[in-house]
Amino acid sequence: MRPTVHDIAAAAGVSLATVDRVLNQRAGVRIVTREKVEQAIERIGYVRDVAAANLAKSRVYPFIFILPSGDNSFMRGLEAQVRAAIGRSSVERTDISVVTVPAFNAEALVAALDEARAASPAGVAVVAIDSPDVVAAVDRLAAARIPVVTLVSDLAGSARDHFAGVDNIAAGRTAASLMGRFLGGRSGPVAVLAGSMLVRDHRERLEGFRTVMTENFGGHALLPVIEGQDDPALVERLVGEALAASPEIAGIYSLGAGNRGLIAALKRGKNAAPVCVIAHELTPHTRAALNDGLIDVVLNQDAGHEVRSAIRVLKAKADGVAVIGAQERIRLDIFLKDNLPFEQGSNQEPAQGKAD
Amino acid sequence: MRPTVHDIAAAAGVSLATVDRVLNQRAGVRIVTREKVEQAIERIGYVRDVAAANLAKSRVYPFIFILPSGDNSFMRGLEAQVRAAIGRSSVERTDISVVTVPAFNAEALVAALDEARAASPAGVAVVAIDSPDVVAAVDRLAAARIPVVTLVSDLAGSARDHFAGVDNIAAGRTAASLMGRFLGGRSGPVAVLAGSMLVRDHRERLEGFRTVMTENFGGHALLPVIEGQDDPALVERLVGEALAASPEIAGIYSLGAGNRGLIAALKRGKNAAPVCVIAHELTPHTRAALNDGLIDVVLNQDAGHEVRSAIRVLKAKADGVAVIGAQERIRLDIFLKDNLPFEQGSNQEPAQGKAD
DNA sequence: GATTTTCTGATTTACGTACATCAGATTTTC
DNA sequence: GAAAATCTGATGTACGTAAATCAGAAAATC
Numbered sequence: 001m002r003p004t005v006h007d008i009a010a011a012a013g014v015s016l017a018t019v020d021r022v023l024n025q026r027a028g029v030r031i032v033t034r035e036k037v038e039q040a041i042e043r044i045g046y047v048r049d050v051a052a053a054n055l056a057k058s059r060v061y062p063f064i065f066i067l068p069s070g071d072n073s074f075m076r077g078l079e080a081q082v083r084a085a086i087g088r089s090s091v092e093r094t095d096i097s098v099v100t101v102p103a104f105n106a107e108a109l110v111a112a113l114d115e116a117r118a119a120s121p122a123g124v125a126v127v128a129i130d131s132p133d134v135v136a137a138v139d140r141l142a143a144a145r146i147p148v149v150t151l152v153s154d155l156a157g158s159a160r161d162h163f164a165g166v167d168n169i170a171a172g173r174t175a176a177s178l179m180g181r182f183l184g185g186r187s188g189p190v191a192v193l194a195g196s197m198l199v200r201d202h203r204e205r206l207e208g209f210r211t212v213m214t215e216n217f218g219g220h221a222l223l224p225v226i227e228g229q230d231d232p233a234l235v236e237r238l239v240g241e242a243l244a245a246s247p248e249i250a251g252i253y254s255l256g257a258g259n260r261g262l263i264a265a266l267k268r269g270k271n272a273a274p275v276c277v278i279a280h281e282l283t284p285h286t287r288a289a290l291n292d293g294l295i296d297v298v299l300n301q302d303a304g305h306e307v308r309s310a311i312r313v314l315k316a317k318a319d320g321v322a323v324i325g326a327q328e329r330i331r332l333d334i335f336l337k338d339n340l341p342f343e344q345g346s347n348q349e350p351a352q353g354k355a356d
Numbered sequence: 357m358r359p360t361v362h363d364i365a366a367a368a369g370v371s372l373a374t375v376d377r378v379l380n381q382r383a384g385v386r387i388v389t390r391e392k393v394e395q396a397i398e399r400i401g402y403v404r405d406v407a408a409a410n411l412a413k414s415r416v417y418p419f420i421f422i423l424p425s426g427d428n429s430f431m432r433g434l435e436a437q438v439r440a441a442i443g444r445s446s447v448e449r450t451d452i453s454v455v456t457v458p459a460f461n462a463e464a465l466v467a468a469l470d471e472a473r474a475a476s477p478a479g480v481a482v483v484a485i486d487s488p489d490v491v492a493a494v495d496r497l498a499a500a501r502i503p504v505v506t507l508v509s510d511l512a513g514s515a516r517d518h519f520a521g522v523d524n525i526a527a528g529r530t531a532a533s534l535m536g537r538f539l540g541g542r543s544g545p546v547a548v549l550a551g552s553m554l555v556r557d558h559r560e561r562l563e564g565f566r567t568v569m570t571e572n573f574g575g576h577a578l579l580p581v582i583e584g585q586d587d588p589a590l591v592e593r594l595v596g597e598a599l600a601a602s603p604e605i606a607g608i609y610s611l612g613a614g615n616r617g618l619i620a621a622l623k624r625g626k627n628a629a630p631v632c633v634i635a636h637e638l639t640p641h642t643r644a645a646l647n648d649g650l651i652d653v654v655l656n657q658d659a660g661h662e663v664r665s666a667i668r669v670l671k672a673k674a675d676g677v678a679v680i681g682a683q684e685r686i687r688l689d690i691f692l693k694d695n696l697p698f699e700q701g702s703n704q705e706p707a708q709g710k711a712d
Numbered sequence: 713g714a715t716t717t718t719c720t721g722a723t724t725t726a727c728g729t730a731c732a733t734c735a736g737a738t739t740t741t742c
Numbered sequence: 743g744a745a746a747a748t749c750t751g752a753t754g755t756a757c758g759t760a761a762a763t764c765a766g767a768a769a770a771t772c
Contacts, residue, residue: 173694184540338529408728
């Protein structure tokens with residue numbers, strides 16, 4: 001049987017009340033006594049029973065999720081996963097609220113972060129924009145001892161506790177590696193389509209892609225990056241123009257969102273030579289394009305896993321408990337037509353008619 | 357606040373004791389009263405607080421994991437993950453014992469399953485061998501109302517509650533798809549290296565691989581399947597012979613274990629034309645070979661995820677609670693040199709010097 | 713050495729559920 | 743309609759922890 005507070009009291013030769021004071025860092029214990037108790041805890045290997053403690057405290061974990069608003073299937077899918085978590089909140093003792101802010105807008109994000117801090121929740125999860133102001137706002141949360149997890153896009157140099165997302169440099173490298181090998185002997189330049197260089201995940205994917213393409217597949221020139229702002233209409237226009245300007249394009253790497261526009265442009269240019277297309281995030285649109293052969297590979301991060309992981313980590317941080325590292329590593333899914341998972345129930349799917 | 361047993365009692369107009377009898381399906385409640393209570397539960401949306409219930413019961417979950425013994429890195433890695441879970445058992449209220457049986461030996465597996473049943477645990481996880489006797493033994497467990505989860509290799513037609521492993525048909529299809537595209541214009545036959553056709557996972561991978569190769573890449577003949585019994589020495593000899601007999605081999609798909617032998621054979625045959633190699637399971641050996649360019653792709657299933665998922669599912673089944681389906685889907689990892697995860701601490705790694 | 717301040721112990725209630733006991737009520741059986 | 747069988751209620755204890763109260767002990771202060 002695992003030791004309890006009573007065992008600590010007996011082992012340390014003090015009362016239950018004193019043990020409680022030490023365990024919950026309440027005042028009113030002399031240093032010597034405190035040390036006696038701490039040694040006893042160490043000695044008998046006591047670990048607090050979090051379930052019992054939460055029961056006694058009637059604890060709930062108020063969490064705030066800050067996500068970009070707008071017409072982005074992946075982000076809406078992410079939001080759907082957060083709402084699914086809200087549906088489990090009574091069982092999981094969470095109290096999650098969702099805040100959406102305009103995409104690629106650091107100012108709005110800072111305001112949301114500061115507002116979140118004012119609510120003093122047990123933790124905050126945020127899809128970060130890479131900017132010094134945002135770093136400062138996150139650091140203010142950390143200073144207020146509120147655990148912060150970055151979701152999808154990380155915030156380097158900040159005091160965030162954890163990043164729940166994929167290794168985006170590796171994602172870019174993988175895309176390049178697959179692109180290069182899928183192209184085989186074929187020649188022709190490769191186009192890169194991004195959303196915005198403001199977010200770290202896009203920058204990192206580009207960096208990884210560039211590195212491997214130039215190192216290993218130098219035969220393919222890289223065309224200038226197309227910034228589509230994750231906007232399907234803009235993307236469609238820009239890709240159409242690029243295909244028209246360079247009909248010899250052999251591959252396209254779409255590292256952001258707005259893939260609905262990409263797919264539309266590809267459909268229109270179907271007559272030309274086959275283009276190897278690698279895109280990110282499995283959405284209804286990319287899934288269909290993969291099945292139709294318009295897209296060759298989809299690199300994906302599982303939004304459900306990211307949300308559940310973020311919640312687990314925030315809970316652990318709030319309780320000052322260790323996490324199982326390997327469990328919280330978000331893996332890069334590589335989907336071909338052949339290993340597409342079966343479609344989830346419609347309740348799990350992003351709303352229809354949305355961009356990519 | 358979520359409703360409690362007291363709320364049920366009040367809503368149904370009965371006493372706490374009666375609610376308890378209904379909830380824990382104890383005798384001594386008239387059908388009408390039972391229904392009244394059940395309706396009240398339904399109406400107010402009561403969900404049992406499993407944490408509190410477990411506390412009250414001082415519940416522990418005795419689980420038995422049945423794994424193949426022998427010199428197989430993946431299986432030893434799996435066992436290491438089970439032992440890691442044993443290390444967490446006091447926190448997770450589990451009491452896990454590990455039983456190993458000789459690989460590919462249905463009789464021994466049946467004996468182990470029957471022995472497990474005699475211990476009447478709260479659940480059994482087993483790496484299954486596909487045989488009618490094993491199906492019957494699993495069905496006996498199910499008849500004794502002991503939840504069963506198959507690990508890694510499934511057992512079709514049995515009454516197992518859940519399968520914690522990858523979709524092996526999709527894995528084979530994916531391997532074929534990557535193989536075909538990596539080979540590009542190159543010609544030459546493709547060899548398939550399996551462990552044993554006795555286990556379902558190997559059969560399914562082969563099936564998926566065959567299907568896609570013949571459908572989409574018919575230009576590459578498939579050589580007869582090499583059965584290496586997951587034995588590195590045997591594998592090395594057989595692969596060496598195959599390479600000697602057909603020097604024009606363009607690709608090798610290794611869908612089982614014993615990859616140490618494959619790698620040794622590849623190293624010896626290095627002088628010949630480059631061969632596209634796709635193997636299963638990330639072990640120290642395959643990882644090194646991937647980095648050295650001897651292997652092009654490693655398809656992997658995360659043993660840690662599988663073990664943790666099996667435990668979660670067994671717990672849920674034992675408690676009669678629903679699982680989050682998406683969370684328990686084991687994904688097929690596709691590793692190229694470029695997206696290899698950082699090496700885990702040595703405590704997470706399989707023992708050295710073992711075959712994979 | 714008396715007084716104040718600071719610690720410590722003992723005890724109680726609570727969280728939500730499980731489980732046992734026993735008296736009393738309601739049905740069933742003949 | 744009485745005896746037997748079955749059902750129901752009331753109550754208490756337990757699980758491991760949190761949190762509060764209050765009396766008494768020990769230490770610090772002058």
